[in-house]
Amino acid sequence: MKKNTTLLIALLITAALALVPLFIKKDNLLTYLCMILLFISLASSWNILGGYTGQVSLGHSAFFGLGALATRLLWFAGWNVILGMLVGGVIAIVFALLIGSPAFKLRGAYFTIGTLALGQILYATVGNLLPQISSMPVQDLQSYTLVTRYYLFLAIALITVLVAYLIANSRLGLGMMAVREQEDAAESLGVNAFRHKLIALLVSAFLAGLAGGAFAFFQIGYYPQYPFSPVWTLDSTMMAYVGGTGTILGPIIGAVFFVVLKEVLSLNLAEFHPTVFGILFILVVLFLPGGFMGLWSRIRDQIRKKRERAAEFSNT
Amino acid sequence: MLQPLAQNIVYGILIGSLYGLAALGLSLVFGVSKFLNVSHGELLMLGGYASFWLFKLLKIDPFISIPLTIIFLLLIGFILYRLIFSRLIKLDVEKKIQNSLLVGFGLSTIFQNIALRLWTADDRSITTVYSAKSLEFAGVRFPIVRLISLGIALIVLVGLQIFLKKTYTGKAIRATVEDWQSASLMGINIHSVYLLAFVLGCAIAGAAGTLVSICYSVDPSMGLNSSLKSMVVMVLGGLGSMVGTFVGGIILGVTESATAFFIGGNYRLIAGLVLFLIILIFRPQGLFGTKEGDR
Numbered sequence: 115m116k117k118n119t120t121l122l123i124a125l126l127i128t129a130a131l132a133l134v135p136l137f138i139k140k141d142n143l144l145t146y147l148c149m150i151l152l153f154i155s156l157a158s159s160w161n162i163l164g165g166y167t168g169q170v171s172l173g174h175s176a177f178f179g180l181g182a183l184a185t186r187l188l189w190f191a192g193w194n195v196i197l198g199m200l201v202g203g204v205i206a207i208v209f210a211l212l213i214g215s216p217a218f219k220l221r222g223a224y225f226t227i228g229t230l231a232l233g234q235i236l237y238a239t240v241g242n243l244l245p246q247i248s249s250m251p252v253q254d255l256q257s258y259t260l261v262t263r264y265y266l267f268l269a270i271a272l273i274t275v276l277v278a279y280l281i282a283n284s285r286l287g288l289g290m291m292a293v294r295e296q297e298d299a300a301e302s303l304g305v306n307a308f309r310h311k312l313i314a315l316l317v318s319a320f321l322a323g324l325a326g327g328a329f330a331f332f333q334i335g336y337y338p339q340y341p342f343s344p345v346w347t348l349d350s351t352m353m354a355y356v357g358g359t360g361t362i363l364g365p366i367i368g369a370v371f372f373v374v375l376k377e378v379l380s381l382n383l384a385e386f387h388p389t390v391f392g393i394l395f396i397l398v399v400l401f402l403p404g405g406f407m408g409l410w411s412r413i414r415d416q417i418r419k420k421r422e423r424a425a426e427f428s429n430t
Numbered sequence: 431m432l433q434p435l436a437q438n439i440v441y442g443i444l445i446g447s448l449y450g451l452a453a454l455g456l457s458l459v460f461g462v463s464k465f466l467n468v469s470h471g472e473l474l475m476l477g478g479y480a481s482f483w484l485f486k487l488l489k490i491d492p493f494i495s496i497p498l499t500i501i502f503l504l505l506i507g508f509i510l511y512r513l514i515f516s517r518l519i520k521l522d523v524e525k526k527i528q529n530s531l532l533v534g535f536g537l538s539t540i541f542q543n544i545a546l547r548l549w550t551a552d553d554r555s556i557t558t559v560y561s562a563k564s565l566e567f568a569g570v571r572f573p574i575v576r577l578i579s580l581g582i583a584l585i586v587l588v589g590l591q592i593f594l595k596k597t598y599t600g601k602a603i604r605a606t607v608e609d610w611q612s613a614s615l616m617g618i619n620i621h622s623v624y625l626l627a628f629v630l631g632c633a634i635a636g637a638a639g640t641l642v643s644i645c646y647s648v649d650p651s652m653g654l655n656s657s658l659k660s661m662v663v664m665v666l667g668g669l670g671s672m673v674g675t676f677v678g679g680i681i682l683g684v685t686e687s688a689t690a691f692f693i694g695g696n697y698r699l700i701a702g703l704v705l706f707l708i709i710l711i712f713r714p715q716g717l718f719g720t721k722e723g724d725r
Contacts, residue, residue, distance in 0.1 A: 170528060216711050223466055223527035227661055228710050231703045234658060238703075242696040344654060348535055355532070385547050392539035399532045400517050 131268055135261045144260050148332060150373045151267035152325060155274045156350035157357070157365035159321035162278055164351065165359035166287060167314040168294025169218075172347050173229030176236045177206040177319040179342030181326025183240065186248055186338070189331065195266075199327030206323030207316050214312045221297075233344055241339035249335040263332040270328050274321045279362050281317065290314055291360070352395045358407025367406050433569050438691040439684055444576040446683020448641050450676035451583040452656065453663035454590060455634030457675045460664065461607050462627035464526045465515055468534035471656030472541035473632050477503055477639025478648030479545065482554045492556045492644045493578060499640045500633045507632030510537070511625050519624060538653050545650035555647035579641040586637060587676050594672070603627055655699060662706040 131147075138144055156178065164170045181202035188198035213232060220228045250258070281287045289310045292300035297307050326341055349372065350365075357368025376387045383390065398405050404412075456470045467473075480499045484490040490498070514537075518529050564573040594600040605613040606623045614620050642648060659682065667678030682702050689701035 170532075216707075219711055222524050223531055224710055226528070226531060227466075228707060231658060231662075231706050231710075234655070235700050235703045235707075238696070238700050242694075242700075348539065351532075352536070352539075386543060388543040389540045392536040392543070395539075396514060396533050396536035399529055399536065400514065 128272060132265075135264055141260055144264055146373060146377065148260070148264055148267045150370055151264075151271040152329060152332075153350060153353060153369035153372060154271045154366050155267070155325040155328075156322060156346065157353040157369050158271075158274045158278050158362075159318045159325065160347075160350045161354045161359060161361075161365045162281060162290075162321070163311075163314045163318040165354055165361070165364070166278075166282060166294065167290040167311055169311055169314065170226045170351075171229040171315075171318075172226055172344070172351065173213075173233035174318070174322055174350060175342050175344055175346040176233045177210065177322035178326040178329070178346050179236060179240065179339075180206045180209055181323030182330040182341040183326075183338055184323075185327035186330035190251065190254075195327070195331050199324055199331075202327040202330075203320045203323035206319040206326070210315050210319035211312075214315050215308075217315075218308055218311050230344070230347075233342070233347060237339060237342040237344065240342050241337070244338040246337075247335055248338050255334065258334070263328070266328045266331060270321075270324050273324070275362065275366065277317065277321065282362060286310070286313065294360070352391060354405075356391075356394055356398050356405050358405030361404075361407045364405055364407045371406070435691060436568075437570050438687045440570055440572065441576075442684035442687030443680050444573075444580055444683070445646070445687070446680035447580045447583040447676070448638055448645065448679070449659055449663050449682050450667075450679020451586060451641070452635060452638040453660040453667070453675050453679055454587065454672060455631035455638070456657075456660040457664045457667070457669065457672070458590075458627050458634070459631035461669050462603055463515075463519070463624045464523050465518065465530040465628065466527050466534065466661075467515075467537075467628075467631070468531055468657045468661075469537035469541060469653065470534075470631070470635055470660050471653035471658075472538045472545075473503060473506065473635040474639035474642065474656050475545060475648050475650065475653050476506065476541065477636030478643035479549060479554065479639075480636070481640040482556055482643050482648065485556050485558075491558065492640055493582075496582070496637055496640050499636045503632045503636030503639075504629050507629035508625070510632070511628045515628060516621070516625070519621070534657075538657070542650050542653055549650065551650055553647040553649045554643065556644050558644075561644075573645070576645045579645050582637070582641060583676075586634060587672060590634075591672055599626065658706075659702060662702050665706065665709050 134147065135144065138147075156174065160171070160174050181199065184202035184205045185195065185198040188201055189195050193201075217225060217228055217232070281290070289300070289305045290313075292303070292305050293307045293310050301307050329341055350369075353368030353372050354365045355368070356371060357366065358364030372391060375391065379387050379390060402409055452470070452474055455473075456467065459465050459467055459470075477499045480502050481492045481495045484495040484498060485492050514533055515530065518526050518533070521529060558575070561575055564571045565577070566572070592600075594604055602613070602618045603623055603626065605616065605618060606620060610620055613623075639648065663675060663678040663682050665678075666681055667675035682705070685701055685705055686698040690698050693701075
């Protein structure tokens with residue numbers, strides 16, 4: 115019954131989210147929802163590589179940026195946006211393939227630093243090559259509707275979470291988690307660590323590329339360098355950690371929490387939102403390795419134990 | 431062609447000495463405790479701002495304010511260690527590097543945000559009466575402030591070497607780097623050694639920050655790239671060699687200025703990072719380091 119309830123809740127939430135634009139007409143509210151959905155995609159796709167496979171990558175913005183760049187160029191050149199996004203996703207995959215085997219020679223923190231350097235290389239290069247702001251042409255601006263963007267973000271968030279769920283509950287996912295827990299032990303049991311890490315990277319890159327495409331379709335004007343900014347990586351990494359890495363719900367909760375917190379603080383502390391979130395992130399790393407999800411399961415265990423003890427007590 | 435090239439290389443060496451100095455702090459902390467503090471660049475930024483405001487508000491000469499900056503950063507280092515990093519000591523090495531890195535990112539987000547709100551996004555640099563003066567030799571200019579900075583960086587390097595090689599405390603630090611378990615059995619208080627190395631690393635970052643604000647400029651978003659550069663230098667030099675680290679800094683400085691000369695100023699950062707990735711992949715023990723186990 116557990117699985118069915120979860121499925122039912124997921125379907126209900128999806129249906130509710132799909133109906134939102136019918137009731138909410140305020141643009142700013144819809145924009146917040148778009149941001150939440152975008153961050154759900156980013157944090158969840160990061161989680162496949164960083165959370166489930168344990169390869170803490172800080173180069174996620176590279177894939178997001180490549181997806182955005184390709185989609186923007188193709189879309190402005192007259193392509194269908196969805197097609198452009200798919201191409202963007204494929205380009206992210208190709209880049210991931212190129213960097214995959216050298217990057218996975220590095221283990222642990224060296225992998226993390228290496229991917230951060232890669233991200234910064236792309237960020238700086240794109241800034242050098244395309245220094246001009248990219249603005250939507252007039253005809254696209256006239257036909258701009260936020261609701262279309264909302265549904266696109268929703269679709270990509272759903273796809274990302276679904277893919278993460280399917281992987282997590284598959285043999286492949288078990289292999290990834292084995293690599294995360296003990297790479298050498300996993301290898302000795304016949305899990306090809308490199309292959310698992312590479313697949314995680316490719317899937318994660320493709321999904322981040324799609325999210326980048328949606329961003330390119332959504333944002334009216336921005337510097338082409340912007341989606342490559344390390345801020346995207348750090349924000350989604352922090353969201354995944356605060357919510358709970360290596361879980362499906364964690365990155366979702368983290369993303370919702372991040373955007374809502376920003377709104378709550380906007381009344382008096384908006385400018386210090388990164389500080390508040392940074393402190394929270396440090397607290398999670400130090401004291402709550404499982405994030406909110408870990409805390410929740412701990413509380414649940416406590417309650418169960420208490421109940422059992424109470425039951426024992428009443429029996430005697 | 432030759433003269434501008436020579437000028438470029440001189441500038442590269444001069445800025446490289448500051449990269450080397452900053453990386454000494456990071457390398458000391460990492461070598462001793464395996465904390466990879468990626469907020470190192472933000473500590474450097476704080477040092478730069480401290481000297482900037484001391485100069486601006488109290489008219490204290492930046493070179494004279496270095497001891498004050500160092501004290502300020504020692505304090506910050508002490509607080510950070512006590513509040514945060516001391517909680518990571520018990521983790522195994524792999525987890526320690528990873529978590530200190532994550533915590534460092536949290537810290538850099540915080541410092542960056544605070545600096546931006548308190549002091550705006552403007553570039554700040556200290557302009558003294560002697561800032562524009564320079565020596566000239568065979569048509570190549572040597573700005574005085576950068577020469578003094580090079581001198582200070584060398585003094586710190588030599589001082590650190592003497593401290594580590596000659597003093598009892600320094601030897602305790604080196605023993606801990608070699609083998610913390612044996613060191614601990616020999617009666618060395620590992621916790622004090624970790625704390626000392628950490629605050630020293632912060633102080634060095636602060637001093638480097640002051641020099642950067644004198645010779646170049648500081649701004650709230652400089653931290654990430656500064657940290658990356660320090661890491662680049664650290665792996666260039668290899669762990670455990672202070673002189674190697676310093677030379678690594680100069681190599682990075684010269685590489686950057688050569689790139690600026692031959693390709694374009696915008697590609698300085700990229701050249702350093704590409705160099706970094708190549709070394710990480712092909713020679714992770716650094717150019718001057720020895721492989722672990724070789725010793």
